[in-house]
Amino acid sequence: MRAIAITRYGGPEVLELRDLPEPKVGPDTVLVRVRAAGVNPVDWKTREGKLVDRFDVHLPAVLGWDLAGVVERTGPSVVEFAPGDEVIGYVRRDVIDHGTYAELCPAPVRTLARKPVAASWAEAAALPLAGLTAYQALRAVDVGADDTVLVHAAAGGVGHLAVQLARALGALRVIGTASPANHDYLRSLGAEPVEYGPGLADRVRALAPGGVDAALDLVGGDAVGVSTGLVRAPERIVSIANPASVSTVGGRYIFVRADPVGLAELARLVDAGELTVHIAQTYPLSEAAAAHQLVQDGHVRGKVVLEV
Numbered sequence: 001m002r003a004i005a006i007t008r009y010g011g012p013e014v015l016e017l018r019d020l021p022e023p024k025v026g027p028d029t030v031l032v033r034v035r036a037a038g039v040n041p042v043d044w045k046t047r048e049g050k051l052v053d054r055f056d057v058h059l060p061a062v063l064g065w066d067l068a069g070v071v072e073r074t075g076p077s078v079v080e081f082a083p084g085d086e087v088i089g090y091v092r093r094d095v096i097d098h099g100t101y102a103e104l105c106p107a108p109v110r111t112l113a114r115k116p117v118a119a120s121w122a123e124a125a126a127l128p129l130a131g132l133t134a135y136q137a138l139r140a141v142d143v144g145a146d147d148t149v150l151v152h153a154a155a156g157g158v159g160h161l162a163v164q165l166a167r168a169l170g171a172l173r174v175i176g177t178a179s180p181a182n183h184d185y186l187r188s189l190g191a192e193p194v195e196y197g198p199g200l201a202d203r204v205r206a207l208a209p210g211g212v213d214a215a216l217d218l219v220g221g222d223a224v225g226v227s228t229g230l231v232r233a234p235e236r237i238v239s240i241a242n243p244a245s246v247s248t249v250g251g252r253y254i255f256v257r258a259d260p261v262g263l264a265e266l267a268r269l270v271d272a273g274e275l276t277v278h279i280a281q282t283y284p285l286s287e288a289a290a291a292h293q294l295v296q297d298g299h300v301r302g303k304v305v306l307e308v
Helices: 041-047 121-126 128-140 159-168 180-189 200-207 223-228 243-248 260-271 285-297
Strands: 002-006 016-019 029-039 056-062 066-074 086-090 095-098 104-108 112-114 148-151 173-178 192-195 214-217 237-239 279-284 303-307
Touching: 002 285, 016 285, 029 086, 029 121, 029 128, 029 285, 041 285, 066 104, 066 121, 066 128, 086 104, 086 128, 086 260, 112 260, 121 279, 121 303, 128 159, 128 214, 128 237, 128 260, 148 159, 159 173, 159 180, 159 260, 173 180, 173 200, 180 192, 192 200, 200 223, 214 223, 223 237, 223 243, 237 243, 279 285, 285 303
Parallel strands: 056 095, 148 173, 148 214, 173 192, 214 237, 279 303
Antiparallel strands: 002 016, 002 056, 029 066, 029 104, 029 303, 066 086, 086 112
16 A cells, blocks of 8 residues: 655655555454545654654654545444445554555544545545544633633634634634734634734733633643633633643643544534634645645644545
8 A cells, every 4th residue: 555654753855655565454443545634733743753752653654643534444343334434533543653644544443433424535634633632622621601712823723623613612702813814714713813922912801801711722832821811710721732831820731532422523513514624735645745844834724634
């Protein structure tokens, strides 16, 4: 099978299109013929060797944790899926070896859900990691009816989904930080945009003089510090980027985990028209290096996807 793999750590140039053996299918595993794979910041961090303290990496390693595709074969204990089923997956295991940047990917059943009918292959592949991250972050700080929620980096891959999910969970207002070029886009999602950078806290207070109920740090930097002065209760600050800072102020740190129930809920919201995945750019599998460079450069509106 064709796959994008690394044999050493480094820049985008270490991504190689290789012909690798077909993966084996374990008892609780589904072999998925991948139609599209999402590209996430964690992928370039893996490529550079920044995750070696958290994961064993078996070289040559196929990168990628997001996929949308069709079930090719199932393990003997699998009853949830059958060949021909269209699925999405956040295929993260405790080792990095058989990732989603490939024609075939072995996916544990616990990482999969059925593909939303209303989504294209690219949109479906972009949903799992970013969507679950946003969903689990919002749930961690109990976002619900009548809340005012501050989302840092609201136009990004996780942020644009967090804005929509906050509204779906009942939030009354969502204030999102972004560059001025993305303000109209955030308004189209139902958020009130503010420019990030110096003076951010004052701009948020101008919109919400009484402060906000919850804050999501999706970017790092000083987002937790700014949020501390705006959120009524610091335990309702959640960060996916700054575990030390958010723990110090009494908030929550989230590292997204596989959750088939959460994935199914995201798919339901897509099919109900309450959640839309914005695709910034698609690339063929052979151009994974260009996709990595775009994501690593930052400031991408929405998601980047490889078409397999």
